[in-house]
Amino acid sequence: MIQEKESFYISTPIYYPSDKLHIGHTYSTVAADTIARFKKLVGYDVFFLTGTDEHGQKIEQAAQAAGKGPKEYVDKIVEGIVHLWEVMNIDYSKFIRTTDGYHVKSVQKIFRKLYEQGDIYKSNYEGWYCTPCEAYWTNTQLDDGKCPDCGRQVHMAKEEAYFFKMSNYAQRLIDHIEANPKFISPESAKNEMLNNFLLPGLEDLCVSRTSFQWGIPVDFDEKHVVYVWVDALSNYITALGYLNDEPQLMEKYWPANVQLIGKDILRFHTIYWPIMLMALGIELPKQIYGHGWILLKGGKMSKSKGNVIDPIELVDKYGTDTLRYYVLREMPFGGDGIYSEENLIARNNSDLANDLGNLLSRTTSMVDKYFGGCLPDVKHFDTPDTNLIQMATELPFIVAEYMNEYEISNALANIWKFVSRVNKYIDETEPWVLAKDENSQARLATVLYNLLESLRIIAVLISPAMPETAAKMREALHINEELMTWQSIEVFGKYPAENKVAPSGVLFARVMTEEEEKKIEKRVQKEKRKMEKAEVKSEEIVAEEVTEQYPSFKETITIEEFAKIDLRVAQIIKAEKHPNADKLLVLQVDLGNCQKQIVSGIAEFKDPNDLVGKQIVVVVNLKPAKFRGMVSEAMITAVGEDKETFAMIVPEKEVAPGEMVK
């Protein structure tokens, strides 16, 4: 824990409003938001900057093609970006647009200052120009005659231009990188920048353009506009008031603690940007972190391939926190990750719906059922508690260590190790068994208390990554904001005694995978074919009718008669006591393509908390019947008459819900 409020400044790249933002952009911003929220949680005074990079030839051309003025064109797209960040629950401190007046003025002052002090000079530029990247390249830099950054066609261009004497600062930058090993992270990015760009020698950078208009004019030579990267990179300081009206933010937050970027824009951020800052006499950011790419199985996402993944569509289908969790968990920080919707669904179903969601609903419903929602303030500790409490106490330190290195995926993996541990604790302590023994009430209350407290710790730890889920958990646990602070989880046992909770709602809904859907479709088709074949076969059997008598428990039936009974594997998704009958349980079961309710007389044999998640065999085409007002649409299969002998019929291994029993 830090003693005083230290400042922490984090930025994302500012996005081009020329394309629809996709899941890759979302990753950058969600990762930055998670780090910002974490730093706030542990007590920093955080400034989190994001925004849009709105100038340049590419945008000018796109606006022309759309028959709009460039400002009108970008305004519309920026609206969509702001909306996307709202949907993704991004809590930025400031959203900068490079068309904002204060930014434009500061950039003009920056350019003039660099010119007046001799870092920028006027000359002619001739070289290979890549329009989409807005970059000039030399012959040797071209990759097979194409742009080395994007691989597209370049063309020869010549223009009067201003140049920045990069070489003046190259050695200082090399020294800085060597003296500050984490300045460029990860290590691979640092080596790439040193070996490919800095050590071979830097050429002067062309920092103005005359071939188009849509940019910030050089105020002392108006036919030039400022090179879009000088304009864009400056945003990190103009947003803090550098050379404009409110420089106090600059004093408070600069130098930035971490500037998060994708690895494709490393060269601009780790070479041009620090050199610009050196020339302006400004301290360098502490760290530039180049994260990997979200790729698709077939490679990069691109509009031309038509395979861009739209985050809004995913949020509509799965919810904000499922998407946030997925990108944060699946992307190794620094490395690339492969996006697939099946993996997203699998994470949602296993980590979120099953492991976390069920843990919360099981716990709150047990507290409700056994103690009317309010645990008595008595404690009876036992062996399994020691390990659980130790793990819970160590966890915040482990998570903080990973988060301080921006290894969000590892931080989440450790939180989920604890979620599994807590689930195992329920199996070890068997609260439903304790509930039946009058002498075990103190022990039962202790177990349930430990569960509530563990859930509170989990809620605090996941709050930077999944703020909405953390808030839902806080509500379900019925605790105030003070118990959601970092300090409050450094010691186990802050959950208030005799606090009242109610059974929670569903945190994450289980989603059927495309594979499951396909399987069901395949099964339906297979069954159809079988039925057709069976008809033929049954005719054959009829032709060879057997007349002898065979022993039988009940009257013998034909295969056609048996085929009338539709037996299926069902997954129990909810189980609770019948409100008006002690002997009955009401089960909700998943049958793959539908859900059914079953009212069953097994309350004396089975604890409902024990049933959720189990697969059983049920008869699904029995005529529905009502039991004390509740409809039963199917029937479970089981053996036994009493507690000792009772056993449900279950498949030998997990199968897709809805699978036919034959």
Ligand code: ME8
């Ligand atoms: O580069 N996976 O803007 P931009 C991960 N305006 N990250 C990705 C990605 C993917 N599939 N696709 C893009 C720019 N990104 C400039 C920045 S900053 C002064 C100016 C990341 O909208 C990309 O790496 O093209 C970059 O960090 C960010 O999205 C913005 O990309």
